[in-house]
Amino acid sequence: MIEYKTTQQIEAIGIAGALVRRTLDAVRDAAAPGVRLTQLDDLAHQMIRDGGGVSAYIGYHPSWAPSPYPKVLCVSVNDVIVHAIPDASRLKKGDLVSVDLALLVDGWCADAAITFAVGTASAADQRLMDSTRAALAAGIAAAQPGARLGDIAAAVGSVIRAGRFGLLAGHGGHGIGTSMHQEPHVANEGKPRRGLKLKPGLVIAIEPMLQAGGRDDYRHCKDGWGVRTADGSRAAHFEHTVAITESGPLVLTA
Template structure:
């Protein structure tokens, strides 16, 4: 379908969905502590999205058929699922998990680092964001990785404006992270977003200056760098079909925002109250 330039009405719906996704991350932080399982965190987020926000967690049954699934008042599917799909309402990626980690019953431990990735559908439009959390105190190495990954996202966001090219943005992320001794995951990238979870364009976190799609006012997309402490290579958990891990078992971090290209710059649709842009 090509890149979708959003209308003012669509943008307003995306602002609402983006704000709701940010609120989930603001809400969940106090629940992240030693002994809590990621499955418990998933249940809390699901209840919040469905019952408090009146939204739908976009990852739930994603990739299955039919999708999205209608939920009843208890938050359960109202029809039989024929294709399964992703089984949870958030992604929880712990330590060496790069992305798409499935919430489970394993208790979190002191020093664990955790990415929570949330996408809320509201009135047919998506807000997609993720944040790194730490259980207790991080090691100095983990703290530096998390900060570097966040800084790489913020540097990229500052570059977003009409006329900028995605190759420049990807190069800036890559140069900054690799300059700190880290590596950029190349198999997964940011993406256009709107009425569909994943739209054009693809937004890689590496690139060549002066190349790639030229940004235009009204475009909406995510930037979500995945940065590894070791080498960039990843592997899949073949048992669950979703979880992506670092091949060398090194730590990985990720931060994500949904962005709108405005007439003179960028609006961060998933901005949290703790952030200033």
């Protein structure tokens, strides 16, 4: 069932989105050589509590996962694409770090992700990040009232394929609102003018996940949650929560 939101409910998701953004910015600023991934998670946990939020991740247990998720962040480094549990490993100069965060404030959920380099990014990593941001921007621009989900998928996918990058097969964005994952699925590749018609009140997360090696397949990490590139190439992930409004897409996690 697809959940459409009122203007007031979209504003409430925006409050959660602002806390997501502040927390992600703080995590990025704290990331430095020698910092443990668990320290970043602890920082995010404190900021969520201080901001009146509740983690959408802790205790989340989809059918495919081996156990409930234990942390407030997903922190995926280098060839890990998404969903990695923060552990005690330390960041190193040159690492490429993707951080994904979803939380609720007063029962409304927002979700976003960023990728950044520890120190100065290599030219290849910068191109990967820039292309992932461009794919996200293209998807948001296509999220117009009266358009269709396929228009978003086609816009995202065209940027990915033009850059000769791979995408994460079988994964994409999703509806969001009173829970983190709702209908509809928001694919990162598809045909325009196909699928659900976008109506005001629909709120979705758009999240391209690019693989530098050009392949779409992946393998699971030992924790059973994280997924990494099958060829060992690096990955990047950017995400925003976006509301469809009468006047166009409204980014709620900017």
